[in-house]
Amino acid sequence: MVLWSLQMESRATTRVLIVDDEETQRTALAAMAASWGFLTDTAQDGQEAVEKLSAFSPNVLLTDLMMPRMDGKALMKHLTANGITIPTLVLTAFGNLETALETIHELGAYWFLEKPIQPRELRLLLERVAAQSKLVERAERAERALSYQGVLGELTGASKPMQQVFALLRQVAPTKVAVLVTGESGTGKELTARAIHTLSPRAGGPFVAINCAALPETLIESELFGHEKGAFTGALERRAGCFEMAHGGTLLLDEIGDMPLATQAKLLRVLEDSRVRRLGGRGEVQVDVRVVAATNKPLEDSIRKGTFREDLFYRLNVLPVPLPALRERRDDIPLLCSALINDMNRKHDCKATDISAAALSLLSQHNWPGNVRELRNVIERAVILAGEGTIQVTHLPPSFQTPEAKAAAVAQENAGLPAVHLPVGTTIDQAERSLIEATLLHTRNNKTRAAEILGISLKTLFNKLKSYGASDAEDQHPG
Ligand SMILES: Nc1ncnc2c1ncn2[C@@H]1O[C@H](COP(=O)(O)OP(=O)(O)OP(=O)(O)O)[C@@H](O)[C@H]1O
Ligand SMILES: [Mg+2]
Numbered sequence: 145m146v147l148w149s150l151q152m153e154s155r156a157t158t159r160v161l162i163v164d165d166e167e168t169q170r171t172a173l174a175a176m177a178a179s180w181g182f183l184t185d186t187a188q189d190g191q192e193a194v195e196k197l198s199a200f201s202p203n204v205l206l207t208d209l210m211m212p213r214m215d216g217k218a219l220m221k222h223l224t225a226n227g228i229t230i231p232t233l234v235l236t237a238f239g240n241l242e243t244a245l246e247t248i249h250e251l252g253a254y255w256f257l258e259k260p261i262q263p264r265e266l267r268l269l270l271e272r273v274a275a276q277s278k279l280v281e282r283a284e285r286a287e288r289a290l291s292y293q294g295v296l297g298e299l300t301g302a303s304k305p306m307q308q309v310f311a312l313l314r315q316v317a318p319t320k321v322a323v324l325v326t327g328e329s330g331t332g333k334e335l336t337a338r339a340i341h342t343l344s345p346r347a348g349g350p351f352v353a354i355n356c357a358a359l360p361e362t363l364i365e366s367e368l369f370g371h372e373k374g375a376f377t378g379a380l381e382r383r384a385g386c387f388e389m390a391h392g393g394t395l396l397l398d399e400i401g402d403m404p405l406a407t408q409a410k411l412l413r414v415l416e417d418s419r420v421r422r423l424g425g426r427g428e429v430q431v432d433v434r435v436v437a438a439t440n441k442p443l444e445d446s447i448r449k450g451t452f453r454e455d456l457f458y459r460l461n462v463l464p465v466p467l468p469a470l471r472e473r474r475d476d477i478p479l480l481c482s483a484l485i486n487d488m489n490r491k492h493d494c495k496a497t498d499i500s501a502a503a504l505s506l507l508s509q510h511n512w513p514g515n516v517r518e519l520r521n522v523i524e525r526a527v528i529l530a531g532e533g534t535i536q537v538t539h540l541p542p543s544f545q546t547p548e549a550k551a552a553a554v555a556q557e558n559a560g561l562p563a564v565h566l567p568v569g570t571t572i573d574q575a576e577r578s579l580i581e582a583t584l585l586h587t588r589n590n591k592t593r594a595a596e597i598l599g600i601s602l603k604t605l606f607n608k609l610k611s612y613g614a615s616d617a618e619d620q621h622p623g
Contacts, residue, residue: 158274161202190214227319304475304480317343327467330517341394349393357399375424401441489529495532
């Protein structure tokens, strides 16, 4: 029932573009699809289909393979190369199962239909594709809505600089353009590369990351390009490299600034013709990989010093994505804290609920040289120490708890709190007692919180309360 209603909804708004050079076939298919409630348009070959894409914006393509000018395969390749994903049904000659399966596998067609077309089969397939494309559209809409609320993939950030990054990522992800992610350590370069992958049509393919700084020069080429058995001492078996492993997906070249110059030259060649030769190998393997590079070193400096090739820089830096340091987007700290508290509760099976205003204020003043990674570590520690309830200043690392920082944070938090009225004639002891009682009233008897506000240890607070209890008892039972 649910599926049926989804199909009804889908059909009403699904646009099918029928591409076939035979006019009778084309018009017959269009008439059939229209009679089932689909919106249709036709094109006589791939070329015309491409021209109609933006005006008609089809959700489904139904295409013949053999056509003049641009044939079916060329059309699908053109779409993929331009980052356009439209589920495609391919029409094949009867008995040509092999070509049909090849097209599905190689070009990612949705399915095939053998000629002569059986209306029942066509209708079923169209409805299925339509329902699926609606689900994808809904998921994309939901993803977009979320990203406006400060989440994109695993990235959190509602500040202006992060929203600009998100907008850029949403634009580039569907394409195959080379992206260079830059930013200080811990700003989220790897998460950004993953977001690009998951938001792209390659999301179903592999995501492979290689850290160019962590590998000795001798190993990096074998890791990148693979090797044949016996290519070098220790190459006991033939091994595919990262490029081959990332075929159909995304390859992150992390810390690209640390790649040796000789390897840079080989990488450039692979990027230029999408072919990889394994070390010790003769033949070349064609690969389809989207490359994202990341670095925390300004590559312009490395180029000046002669440690990074300028031509490779231009090849990788088609679209730069600079990530802001955390101190440049302090408004994101509360949002990041709550996302990280949730993560850490899950990881350590804790029940921290939130973070006190005083603790948050200390975090907001910090300079964060280690960026979000440093914040993540601070929150991880705090969640474990807090166990449950609110994260307090005392749960932060000692370096955060300088007396001045604590006083400033508490003062900021206390602004606008109820005051205690103390007429002249009040003794120091009475004043202290009134202040303690008023603070406890304010914290609804939360003694940890009260001690924090009062700037005394919990132990001192307990001792004072005990002494009041004792003096009350004395008052009631004199002698
Ligand atoms: N915007 C963000 N939202 C949520 N978590 C983030 C964000 N940015 C970074 N992180 C977290 O910070 C840590 C570091 O992120 P990541 O590894 O992507 O940084 P990086 O820039 O690649 O760092 P490095 O230069 O040290 O390799 C990870 O634990 C990641 O989950
Ligand atoms: Mg990294």
